[in-house]
Amino acid sequence: xxxxxKILWDLKENKLxxxxxxxxxxxxxxxxxxxxxxxxxxxxxxxxxxxxxxGFAVIAHGAVRVTMDLDLVIALQNKDLEKAWNIxxxxxxxxxxxxxxxxxxxxxxLSNLIHEKNSKAIxxxxxxxxYLVVDLLFREDLKxxxxxxxxxxxxxxxxxxxxxxxxxxxxxxAARPKDLEDVKALQKIxxx
Numbered sequence: 001x002x003x004x005x006k007i008l009w010d011l012k013e014n015k016l017x018x019x020x021x022x023x024x025x026x027x028x029x030x031x032x033x034x035x036x037x038x039x040x041x042x043x044x045x046x047x048x049x050x051x052x053x054x055g056f057a058v059i060a061h062g063a064v065r066v067t068m069d070l071d072l073v074i075a076l077q078n079k080d081l082e083k084a085w086n087i088x089x090x091x092x093x094x095x096x097x098x099x100x101x102x103x104x105x106x107x108x109x110l111s112n113l114i115h116e117k118n119s120k121a122i123x124x125x126x127x128x129x130x131y132l133v134v135d136l137l138f139r140e141d142l143k144x145x146x147x148x149x150x151x152x153x154x155x156x157x158x159x160x161x162x163x164x165x166x167x168x169x170x171x172x173x174a175a176r177p178k179d180l181e182d183v184k185a186l187q188k189i190x191x192x
Contacts, residue, residue, distance in 0.1 A: 036070050037155040039134060042087045044157055049075035050084075051149050051160045053137065053167065055182075060152045060161045063185035069133035071121070073162070076138045081105045084136060088124045093134065096123040114138065164190060 036056070043050055052060065055067025074080050082105040095104065099122065103109050113119070126132035148166040151158045162170070168186050171179040 036132075037157070039070060039087070039091065040154060040157050040159055042091070043072070043084075044159060046083045046087060048080045048083045049077065050080070051144055051162050052154075053144075053162045053170065054135070056154070057162045057167050058171075058182045058186060060154055060159070061164050061167065061186060062189045063182065065182065065185065068131060069135055071135045071137060073137045073144050076107045076111055078105060078107050081107060081110065088134060092127050093124040094127050096125055111138075 040052075051073045052071070053073050054069070054071030055065055056070055058065050059067065072084075074084055085101050085104050089101075097119075099110075099113070103113065104122070110122075114122075121135040121137045124134045124136070144162065144166065148163050149160045150163050152161045153159070154161075164186055168183055168190075171183045171186070
């Protein structure tokens with residue numbers, strides 16, 4: 001019952017989304033606690049070209065929503081691909097698709113593979129807790145430009161987030177039921 005009261009109190013303070021992350025998205029292994037905050041700290045400190053999209057971006061803009069994965073758009077550049085692979089591997093993540101580091105970190109080879117397989121994302125899961133997932137999407141496919149990125153504080157970290165207008169646009173294009181629900185929530189936030 002204490003947790004329910006805490007969640008309701010935080011909802012009044014507009015802190016529900018962060019609280020949900022803290023409660024539901026923590027993974028333990030025998031050496032360290034791994035969560036999405038850790039991943040974002042490492043991505044931001046690496047100076048990699050990336051932007052948060054998907055459920056985390058919807059939440060960052062103020063919608064109350066649950067998400068179980070972290071969707072990131074990264075630049076299809078060798079240095080950024082290598083940073084992403086190394087960060088995720090260091091945190092115990094494995095690539096869900098049968099892709100080696102050599103293929104993933106070679107932008108030209110990876111781009112050809114993505115187009116050949118008509119792939120939307122390369123998915124990584126934490127090897128000890130498979131529900132902790134990071135999906136990497138690529139900028140060229142989504143046509144994300146610098147003007148489409150805003151900085152929003154998540155977990156005390158200034159993170160690059162897809163702008164609300166671009167997020168609405170991409171969610172409309174995807175048109176899955178959950179995306180259309182996100183569009184409604186984001187449009188309501190824009191009007192407020």
